[in-house]
Amino acid sequence: MANNYLNYISDEHLLHCIENLYNSYQKAKANISKSKFYKNKIDTIKLTFDSKFNDLDEETLVKTEINRQIDKSINNSIGTFHEEILGGVDGYEIGKLSGFDIKAIDETLFADIKNKHNTMNSSSAESLFQKLATYADTYKNAKCYWVQILAKGSFCEKWFSEINGKEYSHSRVYKISGDQFYALITGNKKALFELYSILPKVINDFLKTKEEQAGIGNSALKEISESSKKSKRTILNEITFENYSYYLGFDKLE
Numbered sequence: 001m002a003n004n005y006l007n008y009i010s011d012e013h014l015l016h017c018i019e020n021l022y023n024s025y026q027k028a029k030a031n032i033s034k035s036k037f038y039k040n041k042i043d044t045i046k047l048t049f050d051s052k053f054n055d056l057d058e059e060t061l062v063k064t065e066i067n068r069q070i071d072k073s074i075n076n077s078i079g080t081f082h083e084e085i086l087g088g089v090d091g092y093e094i095g096k097l098s099g100f101d102i103k104a105i106d107e108t109l110f111a112d113i114k115n116k117h118n119t120m121n122s123s124s125a126e127s128l129f130q131k132l133a134t135y136a137d138t139y140k141n142a143k144c145y146w147v148q149i150l151a152k153g154s155f156c157e158k159w160f161s162e163i164n165g166k167e168y169s170h171s172r173v174y175k176i177s178g179d180q181f182y183a184l185i186t187g188n189k190k191a192l193f194e195l196y197s198i199l200p201k202v203i204n205d206f207l208k209t210k211e212e213q214a215g216i217g218n219s220a221l222k223e224i225s226e227s228s229k230k231s232k233r234t235i236l237n238e239i240t241f242e243n244y245s246y247y248l249g250f251d252k253l254e
Helices: 011-030 044-053 058-087 122-138 178-186 191-208 220-231 235-244
Strands: 092-094 102-104 109-116 143-150 156-158 161-163 166-168 173-177
Touching (some): 044 058, 058 092, 058 178, 058 235, 122 173, 143 178
Parallel strands (some): 143 173
Antiparallel strands (some): 092 102, 102 109, 161 166
16 A cells, blocks of 8 residues: 555545545535525524625625535534544544444544534533443443544543533543544654645645536525526525515515
8 A cells, every 4th residue: 555645544545535525525515505505594684794794795695604504514524534534544443333433443442533622512522421431341441532633732631521510530531632643543643733734735636636527516596696686686685585584574575
């Protein structure tokens, strides 16, 4: 296996991980139709402030909101990208819906990976601790980790916390930052930094192998613009009408 990019995973595996993430981006962009754009209701009061305070025209406003929705969809895929990268390191594998994200093949390590440190509420944190503690109790030689890829510091420490009024601790349950976890798995202290540094080159190399895909994109703005022209409403009023015409007075929007 060639290792021109990173010394801890093969080029083939790295490019495969990037291709998976690329496909997630393409899918997210292609899936934003008007009906999906409206699915969770658009806050057009906020958009009104955005348009005035941020000096955005209506089309830019809609594009910005579409990109926000795409970004929200992609965040989970970024976490999966890290799982796949680390699952390609010798001696480790990804969980594949097994309850953990990464494990050592010899069952001395189990980890749950979160892309950001603040993605869990107290109930989720409690559930995660209990899950990791169960792995630690079941596998007596295992250390279990809550991994925060984007953490507020660089650390590897016992996870001791008070959650929902209960104190939680276990001798082999840890919380760890992304840089420290990459170092732990690969044996390379700068593993995450090296991944970050090489990404622009790898992505460019990958994109050279892809033909431009016609028709990839979202249809939401086009659909909204067309219905706006028919109704003779502004784009913002059209979005408001289509989301809230059942509200008192909103059916009269022009």
